[in-house]
Amino acid sequence: MTCVLSVANQKGGVGKTTTSINLAAAFALKKKRTLLIDLDPQANASITFFSPDETQATMYDVFAEHPAEMAKIIRPTKDPNLFVAPGRLALARLEQQLAGQFDAPFRLKDALAPILKSYDYIVLDTPPALGILTVNALVASTHLLVPIQAAYFAIEGTDDLLETYGRIRSRPNPDLKMLGVVITLYDKRTNISRDTHEQIRATFGNALFKTRISKNVRLEESPAYKETVFTYAPKSSGAEEYKKLAQEVIQRVEEDRVTRHSQDAA
Ligand SMILES: Nc1ncnc2c1ncn2[C@@H]1O[C@H](COP(=O)(O)OP(=O)(O)OP(=O)(O)O)[C@@H](O)[C@H]1O
Numbered sequence: 001m002t003c004v005l006s007v008a009n010q011k012g013g014v015g016k017t018t019t020s021i022n023l024a025a026a027f028a029l030k031k032k033r034t035l036l037i038d039l040d041p042q043a044n045a046s047i048t049f050f051s052p053d054e055t056q057a058t059m060y061d062v063f064a065e066h067p068a069e070m071a072k073i074i075r076p077t078k079d080p081n082l083f084v085a086p087g088r089l090a091l092a093r094l095e096q097q098l099a100g101q102f103d104a105p106f107r108l109k110d111a112l113a114p115i116l117k118s119y120d121y122i123v124l125d126t127p128p129a130l131g132i133l134t135v136n137a138l139v140a141s142t143h144l145l146v147p148i149q150a151a152y153f154a155i156e157g158t159d160d161l162l163e164t165y166g167r168i169r170s171r172p173n174p175d176l177k178m179l180g181v182v183i184t185l186y187d188k189r190t191n192i193s194r195d196t197h198e199q200i201r202a203t204f205g206n207a208l209f210k211t212r213i214s215k216n217v218r219l220e221e222s223p224a225y226k227e228t229v230f231t232y233a234p235k236s237s238g239a240e241e242y243k244k245l246a247q248e249v250i251q252r253v254e255e256d257r258v259t260r261h262s263q264d265a266a
């Protein structure tokens, strides 16, 4: 069974893209066949792997009236286990284009169906909004991972996300599971980071991953060199922490698989 993992938080700049890129790269390094899908109109994840190419079909075309096949959009990377489906600015138009179409929330799920079995992990980088793109991601996903920045007011916005998660579970996708919450941009020297860590732990309990992602300039620099943190700075704290987080994610996904399997058998 493929894990389709939405990385979502409607708050901007909390590390969704950094987490999506480096988790996907870490899965690939662990020999998991991995697809990173860029659903953000800013296309930051795509730009980390390729230069923008206007002639190339992107995720935008998958949502079109006559949709392009996912298989035609997916591009290889330097890592033979890592593939990327690029996004582009035009994705921002979908909010209006899909408004009122009854199947709008299901476009991505339908598009993924034919390629699902080709991957162990599919990671979805989502935009900082709870609009139609994020809803499509959650409808198509088996799991949700929420990055939360260690900063004041970090938790406030998560109410809306959790409400959307609940609504998607109650109707279109009852199998969606909250895999966990990860603290990002952590700075152990500051009281703000320590306080918010405590607050996040109190709010999310066991859902909180043990691994925290610290502030690390290598994580910020690597996209500019078109590299993941693992090739750009393999010994950095960013590389170490994302490797550990990937291990925790894989463990939780595998435990969940066993639980689902035994529920099915019962
Ligand atoms: N752990 C980190 N250490 C240092 N810089 C980081 C870290 N995580 C992310 N950044 C930087 O912070 C900025 C925001 O991160 P990122 O783009 O991953 O967030 P995002 O949630 O995807 O943002 P958006 O909501 O705009 O899509 C980027 O410049 C990124 O390089």
Ligand SMILES: [Mg+2]
Residues within 6 Å of the ligand: 016, 017, 018, 040, 042, 044, 126, 127
């Ligand atoms: Mg982003």
